[in-house]
Structure formats: structure tokens, C-alpha cells
Amino acid sequence: MSYLADNCTLTQVTPEILAQCHDFSCGDTELDEFFLVDSSLYQDQLLTKCYCFYLDNSPETIACFFSLSNESIRVDLLPNSRKKKVNSHIPREKQMKRYPAVLLGRIGVNESLRGNGIGSELMDFIKFWFLESDTKSACRYLAVDAYNTPDVLSFYQKNGFKPLFSTEEQEAASMHEQLPLKTRFMYYDLIELSTTEDTSHKN
Numbered sequence: 001m002s003y004l005a006d007n008c009t010l011t012q013v014t015p016e017i018l019a020q021c022h023d024f025s026c027g028d029t030e031l032d033e034f035f036l037v038d039s040s041l042y043q044d045q046l047l048t049k050c051y052c053f054y055l056d057n058s059p060e061t062i063a064c065f066f067s068l069s070n071e072s073i074r075v076d077l078l079p080n081s082r083k084k085k086v087n088s089h090i091p092r093e094k095q096m097k098r099y100p101a102v103l104l105g106r107i108g109v110n111e112s113l114r115g116n117g118i119g120s121e122l123m124d125f126i127k128f129w130f131l132e133s134d135t136k137s138a139c140r141y142l143a144v145d146a147y148n149t150p151d152v153l154s155f156y157q158k159n160g161f162k163p164l165f166s167t168e169e170q171e172a173a174s175m176h177e178q179l180p181l182k183t184r185f186m187y188y189d190l191i192e193l194s195t196t197e198d199t200s201h202k203n
Contacts, residue, residue, distance in 0.1 A: 003116040004125065008053035008063050013039050017052065022060045026108030034106050035065050042067070048105055053122075064109040064118050066126065071103035071143045073164070073187060077174060082165060089191060101141035101187065102130060123159040127193055140190060145183040153184060161186040 011017060018036060025032050034042075039050040052065035075083045076097040087095050104126065109118045130139045146156050148168070164185045165171035172179050 002121060003113075003118055004053050004063065004121050007056055009056055009059075010051060010053055013043070013050040013052050013065065015040055017054075020060055021054070021062050024062045024065075024108075025111055026064075027111040028108065031106055031108040034067075035062075035108060039065075039067065050106075062110055063113055064107070064122055066107045066122060067105040068126075069103045069105050071101040071141075072098040073101050073141050073143065074098045078164070079170065079174075082170075086164075089189060099140045100138050101143045102139050104142060104144040107144075119155060120159055127188065127190060131190060131194055142188040142190065144186050146186050148181050148184050153186075156186050159188070160192070161188045 013035070018040065024035060026035075035050070035052075039048075042048045043050060048067045048069045050065060050067040053063045055061040055063055073086065074097070075086050078086065086099075090099075107119075107122065109122070127142065129135075130142070142161075144156060144161065146152050146161070163171070164187055165174065168179060168181055168184065171177075171184065172181055
């Protein structure tokens with residue numbers, strides 16, 4: 001059973017949506033503030049687009065939200081070992097200094113609806129969304145600055161995301177940041193899902 005597909009509708013976040021929604025909390029004050037206060041400001045400045053799923057039988061209830069922005073995977077800034085790992089799935093003649101990506105900026109699931117698998121279902125939805133033929137621009141990767149906590153990192157790893165840098169120390173050095181890092185940059189290669197889909201269609 002698919003909770004979002006069976007019970008919810010997708011819409012872009014607008015001031016009208018925010019005005020009519022019930023109190024929303026995903027359990028993280030920073031994420032709640034972005035959704036309820038800052039999302040409209042970011043969208044007005046063309047810095048992100050924010051979407052949410054609301055319950056069909058209670059449109060005032062937001063099940064989850066997510067924001068998307070343009071991003072790129074900069075392989076020219078990676079250590080050689082990591083550069084080779086990213087490039088290993090791309091034909092040599094197509095290899096570039098950077099690859100097109102979409103950043104999953106902020107994601108939150110209504111804490112009152114936890115236990116329904118919404119988080120992982122949302123990840124799958126976004127992955128397939130960017131493989132649709134009517135997508136306006138190319139996107140090879142999904143990227144996320146994941147909170148550097150065991151539960152958050154584990155969630156993204158379970159959904160197929162990999163750290164761009166092999167260690168936190170390596171990532172901190174590349175950004176000239178101090179340890180511990182607040183976030184870890186992770187990515188998902190959409191070509192893996194695309195290949196799987198092509199194979200299933202042929203079968």
C-alpha cells in the first residue's frame with residue numbers, strides 16, 4: 001500500500017496553502033520555520049520551489065513537504081579516488097567537470113503521520129519525477145545536504161544515497177570547515193533507476 005499515492009495530492013506551496021493548513025510540525029524547529037515562514041520568500045526570489053502533499057480527506061493537513069533547487073556535482077573539486085568513483089558510471093567521452101543535479105533542500109514529514117513509510121515513499125516519488133520525459137532540464141543526480149546525525153544519514157543511505165566524500169574529514173578539508181560538520185553532502189545517481197526501468201519494460 002502506498003500512503004501518498006492512495007491518500008494524498010501534490011501541490012506547490014503557496015501563501016493560500018499555508019494560510020489554510022493546520023499547525024504543521026515535522027519535529028524539527030528549523031524545518032518547520034522554513035515551511036511555514038520562509039518558503040514563500042525563497043520562492044519569490046526564485047531560489048527554490050517548495051511542494052507538499054496534503055490529505056485528500058482533510059486538505060488542511062499537510063502530510064509532508066520538500067523543496068528543490070538547481071545544483072551540480074563538482075567532480076573537478078574531488079580527490080582523485082572519489083572523482084574516479086563518480087565518473088566510473090559515465091562513458092569517458094561524456095565525462096565533464098560537473099554534472100547536473102537537483103538539490104533536495106529541505107524535507108519534512110508530519111510527525112503525526114510517522115510510521116506510514118512517507119519518507120521513503122517521498123524519495124521514490126522524487127526520483128521517478130525527474131525521470132519523466134517532460135522534465136524541462138536534464139538531471140543526472142539528486143543531491144542533499146543531510147543533517148550529520150546517524151538516523152538522518154542512515155535514512156538517506158537506505159534510500160540509495162551515497163556520501164560524495166568518503167570521510168567527514170575529507171569533506172571538511174575540501175570546504176575549509178571545522179569538524180564536526182553540520183551536514184554531509186550525499187547524492188543519488190538517477191541512471192541506476194533509469195537502467196532498472198528500461199530493463200523492466202523490456203521484460
